[in-house]
Amino acid sequence: MQFGIFTVGDVTPDPTTGRTPTERERIKAMVAIALKAEEVGLDVFATGEHHNPPFVPSSPTTMLGYIAARTENLILSTSTTLITTNDPVKIAEDYAMLQHLADGRVDLMMGRGNTGPVYPWFGKDIREGINLAVENYALLRRLWDEDVVDWEGKFRTPLQGFTSTPRPLDGVPPFVWHGSIRSPEIAEQAAYYGDGFFHNNIFWPADHTKRMVEFYRKRYAHYGHGTPEQAVVGLGGQVFMRKNSQDAVREFRPYFDNAPVYGHGPSLEDFTDQTPLTVGSPQQVIEKTLSFREYAGDYQRQLFLMDHAGLPLKTVLEQLDMLGEEVVPVLRKEFANGRPAGVPEAPTHQSLLAAARKENVA
């Protein structure tokens, strides 16, 4: 099982000091956080993609390429790549390029984006959101899977004799996850291709996550990729830890109460009760995270949101130390316990390459 972190890349004032980091500070902090993730033994770093303030990561492959040069083992991913408003040709090129630079340590998560005006800013119609995701991804697959593509569709200028360069590393495109919170159409799309499905459950109650994941697993089996238990599932998580849980609650509360997403809404207690958020000791984080598989089944990737709501870099790095030293080693062991033999690991470049070679021999 893979463990990692995902970041939104928000520039948010620290509510305890009123200080807002500069964009440069925030971008550098994201890099420092990624390097820390590698240092403490996490597997994945994923960045969001946004095209409006207060978010900085508009250019994920620039950032991931830089991080790739400074890491050895970390898988670089996205959360999410906008399959609706980006040109699929540019996605095919950018991420193949990143694959070569990062020696295959790349996968990506497709998403539609949740900021209405981004669609018109990029010349798209939000009412076509699902259709854009469907058509653009179908083209992206062909650009990676076929050397020369003739293509015509509804949303993009046609292609005649087009070759996307560089070709995917070793002829193996990056593994793709499809992220969705509410749209079964996206779970259906992930199932159709046998791709991964990431349910970003961090603001949602367990029964909703359960419904979405079950639907994806059922459809994955329907399309003949394996049993429902073999489908490739990722989940989010959100934690704040201190050795003593009271200290964690006391320190995190002002960040929770003023957070851009849920601030000035529910109480910290209600929110931790109803969603994956855990504020407490490392042991509490372990227990809550292990409970995810009770409703999502044995899964492949767990990403934690650690750096948001104005938390200072120093605090985030301390959190990552605890996550890597005290939480993830226990989670690796416990999740492996009782995991049925048929449940696969998340695909990596090496595993996809090995599978492709086997297929060629056969």
Next chain:
Amino acid sequence: MKLVVVSAGLSVPSSTRLLADRLAAAVDRHTPVDVQVVELRDLAVEIAHNFTNGFAGRALAAAQDAVAGADGLIVVTPVFSASYSGLFKSFFDVLDKDALAGKPVLIAATGGTGRHSLVLEHALRPLFAYLRAVVVPTGVYAASEDWGAEGLAERIERAAGELAVLMPLATGRDEADVVPFAEQLAALRR
């Protein structure tokens, strides 16, 4: 058949709830129904949190499921500032936008004076038309003076009869109705 009554009355006892109960009893006389009452007052905090969180708390989610699964609805609001109450509107704002499609709905309202009776026609009926509900022709408005006058019982009876006729015809929607992917893709190539 399942009849769900949504009452936005705030006081206890409330004349809004009184009207709601009279309407539900009248429907039951026309056709036997299982009645479930959703008191929005009890859900007010969860409704507010639904706006800030994006998801429904447990009690609100149960009420939403009841509404979505009903064969018919009676909705009753007090008149506030010449319209339905904010709490009443908020409940329908956080309901799934397709939850009421094809569902028979009886609209009713209470107020201090009869001068607001057209609130049924200029506020409630358009709201439920937008939600693609089937609104019965007779809406019932009860001003304070109606509780001591003739006519209210007849209007309740007429509206309840209309709802009872429509309830067996309610067209539910299929859960998890997702277009198979190949069809979705093919539709774009046409």
